[in-house]
Structure formats: C-alpha cells, structure tokens
Amino acid sequence: FLKDRTALVTGSTSGIGLACARALAAEGATVILTGFGNPDDIEKERRALSELSGTEALFIPADVSRPEDNTALVHEITDRLGGADIVIANAGIQHVAPISTFPAEQWDRILAVNLSSPFHLMQAALPLMTAKGWGRFIATASVHSVIASPFKSAYVVAKHGLAGLVKTAALETAGSGITINAISPGYVWTPLVENQIPDTMKTRGMTREQVLSDVLLAAQPSGQFVTVEQIAALALFLCREEAAQITGSNYMMDGGYTAR
C-alpha cells in the first residue's frame, strides 16, 4: 500500500530503524537509509531493500547530530525523489552515568541526536508534505518519554522533549493530511540495549546476568523484550489511511512497563 511513497528512516543501519525500513520496503515504498556502519553491510542491505520493494533504495550518509545534515538529507531526497512522504525520526543514542559525573559532551550529543534531529527533519520535511496534502512523521521515542530512570538524565530529557515536540507539531499540522506520532518502546533487543550493559554493570556493580534480569527485564512486567518487527508493524499501521485521524499520539509498546 506504499507504492509511490518515499520513506526516510534515520538510524536505519541497525535495530529498530532497519526493521522499519524493511517493513516499509515490503509494502513497496522507496526507502532512504541513513546511519553509521560498515559500507559493505549497508550496500548489501540497500540492495536487499531495493529487491523487496521493487524500487531503488538509497543510502544517504548523514550525521544527524549536525543540524545541517538533517536539512541536507531532506533536500537531497526532494531533489532526487520529489520529497519524503514518510519520515521516521529514529536515530538515537544513550549514555548511562549519574548526573554528577555525566559528561557534558554526551549531554549535548544525546540532545542533538535524540531531540534536535527530529526538529530539524520536521522543519525541512513538513512544508512539502503540507503542499502535497499527505505525510507521515513518526518519532521513535521511548518509555523514557513519560517516565524516568536513574543515570539516564540526557536520554530522559531528550525523549520527554520529543514527546512534546510531536504533540506540538501534530497541532500545527492537524487537518492537513499529515499525521505526527511517537512510538515509545520499552526494552527492545538491539545493539543500543546490548551496548549499555557494560556501563550499567559498572555503574551498579552488577554482572551481565544481573543487569538483564534485575535492571532491564525487571522493569518490563512481561519479562520479555519487545522485538524490532513489532515496532515496525506499528509504524506501518500509522502510515495507513485507516490511521489518518491518529495524530499527536505517543504509543507505548513496552510489555506493561509504564502500566505500573
């Protein structure tokens, strides 16, 4: 149902973003990949996505912590493909440390990637979506857009801010054919989660197994990780015509995490 649509997914070289790119391509969308990674792996994935969708997927390199890279990304898509109909602002990073020793440069970088990038992408992409009378903007937020955890100050702040940005943008575009929503996962098994295990082990003085059972899955009542395919299925639903009246929402997919 996405034939003739273009879809930019930031952070699509890994994890949730890659699963979203695959789901969109499977529905015929022309997918634009961006993110860091091994060039050979990215090229392999780009070809696989092209085959899946039947249209040529693009990879456009960008460091979304830089405002100008976000703008350039959207402009290049506009020049080459006539605009991004779907934008999934998904790139995100994490750093785990107490506020007293939280490195200031990590604070700045997390806010730049997790919060300011979606803002710059909106600023660049929304005018064309408005002109076309159709658009879907989805931000990958987190349960940390509505609750806090210790040692994740920058992440919690960025994701709370992102939830506010999504609501504001939804109000500014309501009735225009554009919808703007957030998806808020609990713990999803991806490199982002795997990579924070060593820091959490150090900060809390725990073994790897203790971090998994006492920190990660202890917070998630289902006791199970969310899968990237489950997140992608929700993103795909938000792109459907049936979802035209869903805007300004923030969907938890968290195994009951925020129900406590």
Ligand code: NAD
């Ligand atoms: P991941 O580490 O697997 O992927 C992150 C992606 O972002 C990668 O493609 C990476 O290259 C890209 N990226 C990071 N910094 C970038 C930059 N400066 N410029 C361009 N690309 C950059 O992580 P993931 O778990 O798939 O996370 C995706 C999103 O989901 C993030 O916003 C994250 O906060 C959110 N999230 C993840 C979980 C989880 O449990 N994994 C839970 C809640 C929310």
